[in-house]
Amino acid sequence: MSVFALVDCENFYASCERIFRPDLKYKPIVVLSSNDGCVIARSKEAKQLGIQMGVPWFKTKKNFLKNGGVFFSSNFALYGDISNRVMNILAGMANNIEIYSVDEAFLDLENMNLENSDIADEFAMHCRSLIKQWVGIPVRIGIAPTKTLTKVASYLAKEQTKRPGIFSISNNWMEIASSLKKVPLHEVWGVGKRLGKKLSVLGLRTAYDLACIDISLIRSRYSVVLERTVRELRGETCLQLDKSLDPKKQIVVSRSFSEKITRIEDLFPIVNDFGVRACEKLRKENQLCSKAGVFIRTSPFRIKDKQHSASKFFTLSSPTNDTRDILNGIRKSLPIIFRRNYPYAKSGVMLMNFSDTHVKQYSLFNADNLLKQNDRLMKTIDQINQKENLIRFASQSEVGYTAFRKTNVSPRYTTNWNELPRVNE
DNA sequence: TCTGGGGTCCTAGGACCC
DNA sequence: TCTGGGGTCCTAGGACCC
Numbered sequence A: 001m002s003v004f005a006l007v008d009c010e011n012f013y014a015s016c017e018r019i020f021r022p023d024l025k026y027k028p029i030v031v032l033s034s035n036d037g038c039v040i041a042r043s044k045e046a047k048q049l050g051i052q053m054g055v056p057w058f059k060t061k062k063n064f065l066k067n068g069g070v071f072f073s074s075n076f077a078l079y080g081d082i083s084n085r086v087m088n089i090l091a092g093m094a095n096n097i098e099i100y101s102v103d104e105a106f107l108d109l110e111n112m113n114l115e116n117s118d119i120a121d122e123f124a125m126h127c128r129s130l131i132k133q134w135v136g137i138p139v140r141i142g143i144a145p146t147k148t149l150t151k152v153a154s155y156l157a158k159e160q161t162k163r164p165g166i167f168s169i170s171n172n173w174m175e176i177a178s179s180l181k182k183v184p185l186h187e188v189w190g191v192g193k194r195l196g197k198k199l200s201v202l203g204l205r206t207a208y209d210l211a212c213i214d215i216s217l218i219r220s221r222y223s224v225v226l227e228r229t230v231r232e233l234r235g236e237t238c239l240q241l242d243k244s245l246d247p248k249k250q251i252v253v254s255r256s257f258s259e260k261i262t263r264i265e266d267l268f269p270i271v272n273d274f275g276v277r278a279c280e281k282l283r284k285e286n287q288l289c290s291k292a293g294v295f296i297r298t299s300p301f302r303i304k305d306k307q308h309s310a311s312k313f314f315t316l317s318s319p320t321n322d323t324r325d326i327l328n329g330i331r332k333s334l335p336i337i338f339r340r341n342y343p344y345a346k347s348g349v350m351l352m353n354f355s356d357t358h359v360k361q362y363s364l365f366n367a368d369n370l371l372k373q374n375d376r377l378m379k380t381i382d383q384i385n386q387k388e389n390l391i392r393f394a395s396q397s398e399v400g401y402t403a404f405r406k407t408n409v410s411p412r413y414t415t416n417w418n419e420l421p422r423v424n425e
Numbered sequence B, C: 001t002c003t004g005g006g007g008t009c010c011t012a013g014g015a016c017c018c
Helices: A012-019 A044-048 A057-066 A076-091 A117-134 A147-157 A173-180 A193-201 A207-211 A215-221 A224-233 A264-284 A323-337 A368-387
Strands: A004-009 A029-032 A039-042 A070-073 A096-101 A104-108 A139-144 A166-168 A250-261 A287-298 A309-320 A344-356
Touching (some): A004 A117, A012 A029, A012 A076, A029 A044, A039 A044, A076 A096, A076 A104, A117 A139, A139 A147, A147 A166, A147 A173, A173 A207, A207 A224, A215 A224, A250 A287, A264 A323, A264 A344, A264 A368, A287 A323, A309 A323, A309 A344, A323 A368
Parallel strands (some): A029 A070
Antiparallel strands (some): A004 A104, A004 A139, A096 A104, A287 A309, A287 A344
């Protein structure tokens, strides 16, 4: 019998900021996206102030600060490190774990007896207090027979007063049904905005309504994906824990600009930066790519502006992770899609069609030994830059895209010697 | 003035093969 | 008048997730 747990860090980025700032314990906190563009995380208090997820910062800033709110620009070095610490604890608590995102993991609790709800609750409480004590992050835990139901449980765990942050559902239709009735349709894992709209036209309101629908209807009118969701809601395990350490299938580095760019001379250094960064990621994954592309677009929010969005992909003559190959491709591709006098707001570089470095396919027209030298060159550059970004390509921007607007970044408390927290005597 | 970044999977349709 | 059957691979687009 399958049993899964979902461990979900509450208000993750905001909670991370709070670890080293106990003075902010009951204050509303928001964390902003790059360029301080919009709100991407909110503490409980910020949610209570009515700050919506994804709202543009400039629209809510004044009101939020007036109410005593504190904001942070995103500090992914900190969040990544805290995430690792949480995941390490979880890895020690279950035979198998799937790290689903920076703030969420599924645990395989195979053989746990869910009929006795005390067992599940005790496990969850132990897990919760350990993470709180060792890392300082509050988590919510849902336990259920399918992954989709753990999401339901986690949602219901929010409202628990007896055992806050914990909820379990056993594999019993009566119990599942009563849980599902409390969950609105759009909260179901796998039902997004569009599907939610379509399904509500059919009169569905809750997760329970969806679970009761005729499977063959779902299959013929929607997709196999939604069919799995329905089956999982009924307690039938369709999704297993994904333990594979599959390599990525695509790497994207993209940013919005703090100021619109209209000249290709200004665009090139930034896009090249994206290319350099993307190749670093690719080498870290021990992969080669045989296709890459660049895209640019204007801001869809500025309706009065001329709009343009375009991408251009190029195929590499042989699979590569050599930054120079990608920069070459960008140099040829960007002018093809670029249009003069359009206010570009965002661009990015994508790498795809990966293959393993061990199975490198050499080109008929390149000398093998040259490729080996390139490998060593790239490795050396990576090693040097890992400590301090000293080596740059001439075509990269001098300041780098990291120079984009950030008005209030917290220190990298746990990953940089110079930014360790200080204790006053 | 100012609106994030990075992923995955599925499907339909076209090109091509024998 | 009549025009096969069974595949694979690739791409673009749509949906979802955090």
